[in-house]
Amino acid sequence: MTFISWFRRLWDRYGPARRLLVVEGNGLPEALPRRDLVLLREDGDDWSVGMRCPCGCGEKIELMVIEEARPRWDVAVDERSRPTLHPSVWRKTGCKSHFWLRKGRIHWCK
Numbered sequence: 001m002t003f004i005s006w007f008r009r010l011w012d013r014y015g016p017a018r019r020l021l022v023v024e025g026n027g028l029p030e031a032l033p034r035r036d037l038v039l040l041r042e043d044g045d046d047w048s049v050g051m052r053c054p055c056g057c058g059e060k061i062e063l064m065v066i067e068e069a070r071p072r073w074d075v076a077v078d079e080r081s082r083p084t085l086h087p088s089v090w091r092k093t094g095c096k097s098h099f100w101l102r103k104g105r106i107h108w109c110k
Contacts, residue, residue, distance in 0.1 A: 008056055009108060017104030018051075020075070020083040028062060037083050037101075039065075039075065049075050049085070054106045057095040078103060 019036045023029065026042050028050040040048040047066045053059045063073040063085065074086045082104030090098040090109075098109040 004056070008054070012054060012106035012108070017080075017082045018101070018106075019081045019104065020049075020077050028060065032060060037075075046075070049073065049083075053091065053095060053097055054099060055095045055097045057097075059091070059094050061089060061091070063089065080104075 016035070020039055021033065021036050022039045022041055024041055026040070028038060028040065028048070032038060032050055032052050034052065035054075037049055037051045039046055040050070045066070047064065049063045049065055051061050053061055064071070065073055065075050073089075076084045076086075078084070083101060084103055085101040088098060088100045088109060090096075100107040100109070
C-alpha cells in the first residue's frame, strides 16, 4: 500500500463525513463534488445517486435508487445529512474499488 492510498483510507475514516446534496433534474452534473454525493430528484421522486470514486481515480459512479432498477441501491440520510448506501459499491472496471458508505464514511472491503 502506498503512502497516498494509506492516507486516503485514514482520511475516509477520520476526516469530515460526506454529505448528500439533492439536485432536481434528469442527469448528473458534469462536475461532481470532490467528496459529497448528489441525489437526483425529478418530480419529487429520487432516482439516482452520483459520486466520485473515493479511491482517488476521479471516475464518476452513478447508482440507481428507483424500485424498477436492477441492480439498485437504497440511500438513507441521518439527522446530520450523512448518507448511507446499501448494498456495497463494487466497481467491476477501472480501479475495481469495493466499499461500503455508512453515515458518510467510506469503509473499504479487503
